[in-house]
Amino acid sequence: MSNQSRNRSGDRSGPGRVFYLAILVVVIGGIAALWLARSGDAGPTEIPVTLAETEADASAGVSAGPEDAAVTLVEFADFQCPACARFYGFSGRLIKQNYVDGGGSVRWVFYDYPLEQHPNAIPAALAGRCAREQGRFWQMHDLMFARQAQWSPKDDARGDFEEMAEELGLDRDAYRECVRDGRYLEQIFASAKYGQRLGVNSTPTLFVNGQRAPQDYEQLERMILEAAAAAGADEGAAAEGTDAEG
Amino acid sequence: MRKRMAIAVLALVGLLMSVYLLLYKLGFYGELVCGTGACEAVQTSEHAILLGLPVAGWGVAWYAAVFVLAFLSLQQAYQEATWPARLIFLLAAGGVAFSGYLTYLELFVINAICRWCVASAVVTLLIFILAVPVRARRAEASGAEGAVG
Numbered sequence: 001m002s003n004q005s006r007n008r009s010g011d012r013s014g015p016g017r018v019f020y021l022a023i024l025v026v027v028i029g030g031i032a033a034l035w036l037a038r039s040g041d042a043g044p045t046e047i048p049v050t051l052a053e054t055e056a057d058a059s060a061g062v063s064a065g066p067e068d069a070a071v072t073l074v075e076f077a078d079f080q081c082p083a084c085a086r087f088y089g090f091s092g093r094l095i096k097q098n099y100v101d102g103g104g105s106v107r108w109v110f111y112d113y114p115l116e117q118h119p120n121a122i123p124a125a126l127a128g129r130c131a132r133e134q135g136r137f138w139q140m141h142d143l144m145f146a147r148q149a150q151w152s153p154k155d156d157a158r159g160d161f162e163e164m165a166e167e168l169g170l171d172r173d174a175y176r177e178c179v180r181d182g183r184y185l186e187q188i189f190a191s192a193k194y195g196q197r198l199g200v201n202s203t204p205t206l207f208v209n210g211q212r213a214p215q216d217y218e219q220l221e222r223m224i225l226e227a228a229a230a231a232g233a234d235e236g237a238a239a240e241g242t243d244a245e246g
Numbered sequence: 247m248r249k250r251m252a253i254a255v256l257a258l259v260g261l262l263m264s265v266y267l268l269l270y271k272l273g274f275y276g277e278l279v280c281g282t283g284a285c286e287a288v289q290t291s292e293h294a295i296l297l298g299l300p301v302a303g304w305g306v307a308w309y310a311a312v313f314v315l316a317f318l319s320l321q322q323a324y325q326e327a328t329w330p331a332r333l334i335f336l337l338a339a340g341g342v343a344f345s346g347y348l349t350y351l352e353l354f355v356i357n358a359i360c361r362w363c364v365a366s367a368v369v370t371l372l373i374f375i376l377a378v379p380v381r382a383r384r385a386e387a388s389g390a391e392g393a394v395g
Binding site: 014015019022023026027030031033034037082117119149153 | 247251254255258259262265266269291292320321322325356357358
């Protein structure tokens, strides 16, 4: 049997052309796929969504920062989501410190977006809302994210949230009562539904003045500054309702 | 020979998938092509790290090793050697065991299925299946000519 005729599928001298061709195709196809995955994100959230101030008010978000701020940062997050904790720990916290708190230029609106795979997500969201009832939402928010690694793996983390509530000096009975009767569940679901309408399908999802925003601190900061400049350039610009309803 | 060629191609596919997941872990991609959010749940869970390195990183190393071994074993210089096939089998066995463990975690601990992990598990299983007969046949065919499938 001649070596020539068997060379396509391989023989003693090594694998044939077909094999090397297959390797080449896979390599090229793979690199192309990896490149394409990079140069644009898929998903409905590519479409710029403009959030009118009134809509943001009307739905179930929790705000921080000046009401008349030129820039609004909207966040959809799940307290049990590791990426959310990471975002807040490395980026969000600083943005809030530098631009929101203490009379800054950005208004932060937080929306609960509990994911199905996180059994403690809704209890955490409820804990946040009940803390908000006593004026301590953001402190509770910060604590829950900071300690996420501790309470997240537990089957039921409500005990941990109660401890946090105590630490924050909340009225224990009022807090417990609030959690027990689940009075803010509706708000939480409304918040999540709002996110779904906007095409949010992962957390955290951020918008700066209606545009999908990145999580990285420097990129986010840049976007905020650009938005502030753009808003300043509009005549008589105030955050309320300058853009069409999205 | 054919089996080792298939193993090489499969390992390459697995390698590319692992590279994709590793790049995500390293922050090159903001999101995974997944659509359900379940992938992020798995990829950002505490179980996505092993001994301080992302599981995806171990995957890259494993697939690269299998690919190199399979590719080498096809070359003329190494065709008569038995150690590449044995090593591939060992790696494949370890890979299937680890894949099985990861799948168990997805199903019962994290409660989320990442389709890329499933795909990788399937590729690993296929590699294992292909790796077994090669080894067994080599043992049977001892003394006969090499160049077994």
